[in-house]
Amino acid sequence: MSTLKESFTSKLGTDARQDGNQYPASVTVFHVPRERFIEAARAMKTSDARLVAEWATDETLFGRGFDILACFAKGPEYLIVKTEAPVEDPAFPTLTKKFVAAYRFERQIRSLMGVIPAGHPDPRHWIKHEDWPEDAWPLRKSFDPSKPIPRVNGEYNFIKAEGEGVYEIPVGPVHAGIIEPGHFRFQAVGEDILNLEEKLGYVHKGIEKRFEALSWTEGVKLSGRVSGDTTVAHALAYCRAIEAMTGCNPPDRALWLRALMLERERIANHLGDIGAICNDAAFAFLLYQLSRLREVILRTNDRLFGHRFMMDRVIPGGVANDITPDGVKEILSELDSLSGEFERLIVIYDENPSLEDRVRDTGILTPGDAKELGVVGFVARASSQSLDCRILSPFPPYDRIIPRMAVLQTGDVHARAWVRIEEVRESIRIIREMLNTLPEGKISVRFDPPPADRAGFAVVEGWRGEIVYWVQSGPRGEINRCMVRDPSSVNWLAVEQAIHGNIVPDFPLCNKSFNQSYSGHDL
């Protein structure tokens, strides 16, 4: 089997020029002329790659136009295809017809960067709501982010179903529970859902633009607040990207502590969400039991790391907190009791027929759809996709402490819950191993900002799945662009697909089983 790089060069030949400013070097970047962008995507499609992310950068500070980048992956290999568009003709050929995942990425590129995906099937803006002026392109360098943008009249046209008995249900942006805002538009007949359409962007805070006003070390604070439930993984992905750019190597002890925090974040979120899924199937018992266990983990985080979610503990060059031998003992004994309690509860989950009736065969994301959409994380693993960056693209200590991947085929609510149950077990196991092999030494090294015109790339498996950062330094060595791709950016598409054939009252349950981030998506 040839690598993506090999099949790329064999198809594109001399038209593909390799970029030397990209770090780490294991991630290849190919420049292609604009007219061959589609062909490049076709080569990736025939090599069975998935589209990881697609984004644009404004290169005017370098005296260039716009760059459009598409990142593909297959197994452990990541490859970025880059093409240019001049300022006077900001357009590129759409990849949406080849890769469904490009659908929203490209709408977003058009909305926020003002670069047109020519031939894109959907002319509606994304993130940029209908009351924004057409020419407000916040990611362009010429845009002044400090000025408020006026509201204009506009309308967002949802896809409508017609026929006898068809009606529409608008839900949100303010939802019934204590959750983030977003809008769902259902077309239904009786209880049956004909179509669900999401409209997101309500919590767009201008995060990517904000990065450009921050220093490299301030940036990590912001990355830790892209999605507050995934603060460790986002901060880690940001740090790994900028450390790759500068060749900064955090000490081993820091790497182990980062992984420890990453796994604790995974356990805490999985516990809360498994309970919440049960609650949405009217089995509140497990919500309360599991939220009790979650609280125990958070309190230990607070005691040992000084923050319940471990915000701002991962920093460029290492970590901010060390752990004492007593802290290690505390975690180990806590894991023993957690593991016992958890297993007792999972027996109850597994043996409850009324719960089983709700979670099985509900909200099915077929393996075919999962692959086509390019979903990641536990959503992918519940639908037969063997994707986990900890295993496919490991960094220490995951290169020697290897989690077992839980993969299920059914793609229903139960499968998504069960993958997470298995992952709690695995995280408990590997945390024990990490603590037993915790290296001695320093917990951070000095981080020096990167030189001008470089780009760093990193992927980290957060609890929702693969998080991607691509960070670029500008001509003065500042942050020129920070592209953030939360797992939600691709996985939200899957919620729309999984809901087909379900009934309206099962939507909260289906949605909870995905539990994608609004903030991480809207940025």
Place this chain on the structure above:
Amino acid sequence: MLRILHQIFRTGIVTEPLPKEVEAEIGIVGARLEEAIIKRFRRSLTIRMVDAGSCNGCELEIHALNNPIYNCERFGIHFTASPRFADMLLVTGPVSRNMEIALRRTYNATPPPKLVVAVGDCGCNGGIFDENYASLGGIGKIIPVDATIPGCPPKPVDLLKGILRVIGR
């Protein structure tokens, strides 16, 4: 079924034995809160939570108020799905441009006394997101705020204390 009952008995009431450092605080806050709620809201304070642009960190901690350890319902604090039933709006921020209208509508739909509590550093002043084309800053920039609960995110105990501060006045 037997397993469930067994687990319930095994777990017991976890609301009582709070960790020491929190226990004293929650006990005092809780009792005062209960008193205030009985006096002003006839035993029950109904809260509508609105995420006006947060990163979801604050939401997780507000959620925790409902877990059996903080168990805010014991003080008569109850979260509702509709602003029409709410005595108080608990709002997290920063207010995004795309949520501004929804926040105003929610506020307008809330009957008096319409107490508003801004939660989190971002709810107080925009936090790390600052003010820009997409983030309009703290909740107070958009609707009148009665109290603020800073923190990133504030801990559940701080949330309880903050709620008390506003209704105990």
